[in-house]
Amino acid sequence: xxxxxxxxxxxAAAWAFFLGLQRAAVPLGVAxxxxxxxxxLLSLLPIVAGTRWRRVFIALGFPLSLLASGLAxxxxxxxxxxxxxxxxxxxxxxxxxDPQAALDGIEWSWPVRLLCGLRCRxxxxxxxxxxxxxxxxxxxxxxxVYLFQRPESMARAFDKARCELPAExxxxxxxxxxxxxxxxxxxxxPDGRPVWLYxxxxxxxxxxxxx
Numbered sequence: 602x603x604x605x606x607x608x609x610x611x612x613a614a615a616w617a618f619f620l621g622l623q624r625a626a627v628p629l630g631v632a633x634x635x636x637x638x639x640x641x642l643l644s645l646l647p648i649v650a651g652t653r654w655r656r657v658f659i660a661l662g663f664p665l666s667l668l669a670s671g672l673a674x675x676x677x678x679x680x681x682x683x684x685x686x687x688x689x690x691x692x693x694x695x696x697x698x699d700p701q702a703a704l705d706g707i708e709w710s711w712p713v714r715l716l717c718g719l720r721c722r723x724x725x726x727x728x729x730x731x732x733x734x735x736x737x738x739x740x741x742x743x744x745x746v747y748l749f750q751r752p753e754s755m756a757r758a759f760d761k762a763r764c765e766l767p768a769e770x771x772x773x774x775x776x777x778x779x780x781x782x783x784x785x786x787x788x789x790x791p792d793g794r795p796v797w798l799y800x801x802x803x804x805x806x807x808x809x810x811x812x
Contacts (some may be wrong), residue, residue, distance in 0.1 A: 607648070608659045615640035615663035637664050647791065704728035705743070707735050740765040747773040755779045763804050772799040 619636035623629070637660075644659035704727060708714040711732050718730040740746055740761065750758055759779045762772040771785075778784060778797040786798040 604655070608655070608662060611640055611643040611659045612662040612666065614643060616666070619663070619667070633664070633667065640664075706730035707733045707738055709734055736761065741767070743770060745771040745773060747775070749775040750777060752777045752780075759799070759804075762799070762801060766801045768802050770801050772801065773797070774799075 615636045618639050619632050622632035622635060627635075640663040641660040644656040706714075706717055706721075706728055708717060708730060709732065714730055714732045720726075721728045721730060735748065736757070743766065746762060746766065748758060755774060755777050756779065758774070759772065759782060762770075766772065774797045775790075776794050776796075778795075779799065782799065782804075784797045785800040788796040788798065790796060
């Protein structure tokens with residue numbers, strides 16, 4: 602769904618649930634807690650929110666709008682600890698900040714490189730996309746290399762990863778697995794396409810730089 606429609610629908614559902622509980626004579630504090638929990642659960646649905654900050658934005662929408670509406674005046678001060686506790690349970694403090702990751706993209710085709718760079722800029726994705734050859738690029742400084750190759754080139758990519766990536770690094774491949782190599786993990790995308798994950802621990806080979 603186009604943003605901010607998911608947020609509006611989630612907030613409307615939380616408000617409808619809250620008003621329904623009020624008509625059922627549910628205590629105000631309990632109704633606040635349950636409606637806030639509903640908004641938080643809706644924010645966890647992938648179809649509703651695609652990013653962490655949007656999920657937080659949706660989850661906070663109902664209690665903040667209730668506070669702004671004036672209906673919160675009938676609540677005792679301690680009642681606000683209930684929705685705060687619900688939000689902390691859904692979003693622990695250690696998950697409030699996104700990882701500080703540097704994203705580098707390498708693309709040989711210059712039109713595709715320009716389109717990728719423009720898309721990252723428009724969507725405010727902190728990524729640097731350069732034109733280059735992934736086979737000549739040095740992978741040793743990366744924690745993960747994510748690629749979408751052809752089945753025929755996966756063995757070559759895996760050999761390069763074994764030689765250059767650190768032991769704790771990952772090779773991720775969209776759709777195509779490395780034949781004859783057991784993956785560390787597999788993730789299925791929402792559209793059904795698999796992502797094959799290989800951690801270099803146990804696979805890495807020594808090269809001259811290790812000697």
